[in-house]
Amino acid sequence: LMRTLEYELREENERLAEVNLSAEEELRKMRDNVAELQMFASSLTTRLYELVQEHLDLQKPYSPNVLLAKLKEEYTKLDDQSEEAAAKFMDKDGPVAAADCEEFVRQYKDLRAKYHSSEARCTLAEAAYKNGTLAGVPMSMDR
16 A cells, blocks of 8 residues: 555656646746846836936926026016117217117117016016916926
């Protein structure tokens, strides 16, 4: 009885060993396939991070703070130009011709109108940005 039991156990172990050995090649192929897929997923993840960074870099010039700074720069430049035109006109020696006066007034009014328009746009944009109603601007961006 003991020998029969030992024989049956040995036979079963040999059968299981053969099953395991026959599956070894398939398991190796599956492991290789998993490793390949992991490398592919890793490369895709890296590419995703690169694209996200590129997207963020492309967005920077259009962030609300940058755009508001450009508006401020624009109206400051217009203010400086109008002040420069006024100073240049005031520095003229002697009598000033009527045509020169008219040209100065026209130029000065044009610069001041552009200045006030630009300054008003900037003020409105700043207020809209601060209270969250600036259209098309994500509220989490650049704050």
